[in-house]
Amino acid sequence: MTAMVEISELRKTYQSGFEALKGVSLEIREGEILALLGPNGAGKTTLISAICGISVPSSGTIRVGGYDTITDYRAARKLIGLVPQEINLEPFQKVIDAVRFSRGLFGCKRDDVYVERILRQLSLWDKRDAKIMELSGGMKRRVLIAKALSHEPRVLFLDEPTAGVDVELRRDMWDIVAKLKADGVTIILTTHYIEEAEAIADRIGVINKGELLLVEEKTALMTRMGRKELVVELQEPVESLPEALSGYDLDLIEEGRALRYTYDTSADRTGITKLLSDISATGLVLRDIRTRQSSLEEIFVGLLQENAA
Amino acid sequence: MNFQAVKSIYYFEMARFFRTLLQSFVSPVISTSLYFIVFGTAIGSRIDQIEGVSYGAFIVPGLIMLTVMTQGISNASFGIYFPKFIGTIYEQLSAPVNFLEIVLGYAGAAATKALFIGLVILGTSAFFVDLSIQHPWAMAGFLILTCVSFALFGFIIGIWAKNFEQLQLIPLLVVTPLVFLGGSFYSVSMLPPIWQKITLFNPVVYLVSGFRWSFFGTADVPVGLSLLAIAGFCALCMVVVWIIFRTGWRLRS
Numbered sequence: 001m002t003a004m005v006e007i008s009e010l011r012k013t014y015q016s017g018f019e020a021l022k023g024v025s026l027e028i029r030e031g032e033i034l035a036l037l038g039p040n041g042a043g044k045t046t047l048i049s050a051i052c053g054i055s056v057p058s059s060g061t062i063r064v065g066g067y068d069t070i071t072d073y074r075a076a077r078k079l080i081g082l083v084p085q086e087i088n089l090e091p092f093q094k095v096i097d098a099v100r101f102s103r104g105l106f107g108c109k110r111d112d113v114y115v116e117r118i119l120r121q122l123s124l125w126d127k128r129d130a131k132i133m134e135l136s137g138g139m140k141r142r143v144l145i146a147k148a149l150s151h152e153p154r155v156l157f158l159d160e161p162t163a164g165v166d167v168e169l170r171r172d173m174w175d176i177v178a179k180l181k182a183d184g185v186t187i188i189l190t191t192h193y194i195e196e197a198e199a200i201a202d203r204i205g206v207i208n209k210g211e212l213l214l215v216e217e218k219t220a221l222m223t224r225m226g227r228k229e230l231v232v233e234l235q236e237p238v239e240s241l242p243e244a245l246s247g248y249d250l251d252l253i254e255e256g257r258a259l260r261y262t263y264d265t266s267a268d269r270t271g272i273t274k275l276l277s278d279i280s281a282t283g284l285v286l287r288d289i290r291t292r293q294s295s296l297e298e299i300f301v302g303l304l305q306e307n308a309a
Numbered sequence: 310m311n312f313q314a315v316k317s318i319y320y321f322e323m324a325r326f327f328r329t330l331l332q333s334f335v336s337p338v339i340s341t342s343l344y345f346i347v348f349g350t351a352i353g354s355r356i357d358q359i360e361g362v363s364y365g366a367f368i369v370p371g372l373i374m375l376t377v378m379t380q381g382i383s384n385a386s387f388g389i390y391f392p393k394f395i396g397t398i399y400e401q402l403s404a405p406v407n408f409l410e411i412v413l414g415y416a417g418a419a420a421t422k423a424l425f426i427g428l429v430i431l432g433t434s435a436f437f438v439d440l441s442i443q444h445p446w447a448m449a450g451f452l453i454l455t456c457v458s459f460a461l462f463g464f465i466i467g468i469w470a471k472n473f474e475q476l477q478l479i480p481l482l483v484v485t486p487l488v489f490l491g492g493s494f495y496s497v498s499m500l501p502p503i504w505q506k507i508t509l510f511n512p513v514v515y516l517v518s519g520f521r522w523s524f525f526g527t528a529d530v531p532v533g534l535s536l537l538a539i540a541g542f543c544a545l546c547m548v549v550v551w552i553i554f555r556t557g558w559r560l561r562s
Contacts (some may be wrong), residue, residue: 052403060373074311074405074406077404090397101317105318106314
């Protein structure tokens with residue numbers, strides 16, 4: 001797969017001396033959905049701003065579709081659509097005028113058919129003549145997306161698109177993103193909702209304190225870093241772990257009613273079979289067994305803690 | 310050159326003007342009428358002719374200049390400050406446009422609005438006084454150049470301003486006094502000799518004088534100097550705007 005966005009050794013140091021980006025290098029593949037995860041102030045928005053031309057990087061290079069974002073900014077920017085984090089819209093403008101304005105700004109001729117298609121896709125067509133100030137927060141977010149898509153970009157940046165958005169709209173957003181991906185649009189979204197990344201991303205990048213800690217396929221990441229738990233519920237509660245089981249990484253939980261075994265999914269042997277037979281040998285009677293995979297959130301928190309250490 | 314972008318910004322700004330057309334149109338008509346009633350009729354009737362022109366007619370060029378300068382500044386400064394204030398500026402910064410295109414859109418629209426209002430005042434004046442324009446082409450040239458220069462100046466103020474107070478600061482504390490003391494309502498020759506000298510440091514004197522010359526053929530300062538002053542001011546503003554976009558000052562973090 002060819003790279004749509006190539007970032008090399010990108011640094012951004014503010015006048016105050018604060019280093020917002022500390023040499024970030026990243027390749028974003030054409031047609032993928034990359035989720036950039038990170039806590040507040042990690043550098044997610046700074047990275048997007050630098051790619052889109054809103055802030056000037058201190059050093060490093062960025063290429064979008066093969067075009068350098070500084071020396072060939074016109075060609076590079078034409079490929080990019082940006083949905084900002086804040087709802088920044090001209091309140092007195094009509095929805096359709098706002099979208100037409102954005103299209104013109106990106107150098108495209110007026111195309112009512114295309115604009116109608118975008119507005120219909122985003123369920124905004126009925127509101128096309130409404131003033132933006134009359135719309136709900138969710139509708140305004142849709143207008144931001146419509147504006148970002150108005151010039152038919154090949155790369156779409158969504159900066160925390162579902163921050164402060166209700167569950168229904170969040171699902172709608174995910175649907176919209178899925179449709180765009182189907183159209184071949186490369187999507188980069190920043191979020192600190194891990195479930196969002198888990199639900200829609202192909203690859204996950206974790207950024208903290210201006211450094212990219214890792215970029216990996218979501219499934220591979222979850223397999224590699226995912227810990228699994230096996231919970232064995234007992235028929236009768238026990239007060240302490242039997243001596244015969246002391247060799248296992250076991251915790252007694254639920255007031256002695258269950259044993260929790262944590263194991264690595266990527267290990268050659270999980271040790272489950274032996275554990276179960278050893279439990280049985282101690283005379284404990286099993287009531288139920290359940291397993292649980294650690295979520296991306298736990299992986300993420302673990303990574304940040306590792307990074308802080 | 311991204312002409313589509315220039316057109317989009319220009320139309321967007323003009324749409325704002327047309328949304329408040331009544332206000333844009335009626336307010337200069339009313340204020341001009343008031344000036345004529347107060348200065349032209351009530352006070353002006355007691356003032357002799359100035360350089361062979363009735364006082365009422367004499368103040369017309371100054372009145373147009375006064376309004377065109379303040380309107381050019383306020384329209385352009387607000388035009389660029391408002392997107393900064395509400396955050397929509399991200400779009401212009403991330404669009405495939407250069408500084409020239411952004412300036413052409415914003416300052417072009419602000420200059421158009423100022424020109425429109427200037428012409429409205431000229432038309433309104435014709436109801437109150439007999440007007441003859443001796444050098445119509447020069448008049449049009451001075452008017453357009455002033456509209457453009459002050460729209461550019463307003464654009465700079467709009468970028469510089471960090472809040473609404475700063476947006477008003479320069480027009481209120483610098484431009485309005487300079488315009489009022491720049492011979493809009495009097496001839497420099499009416500001042501005591503020392504003030505005649507001091508007033509020559511006021512750039513507005515050159516603009517008003519040149520513009521008045523295009524109407525009546527008389528001027529406080531040589532007309533070539535007036536042209537040089539306004540062209541120089543226009544060029545200076547362009548250079549400042551160019552530097553702003555080169556460096557991203559107050560625009561790009």
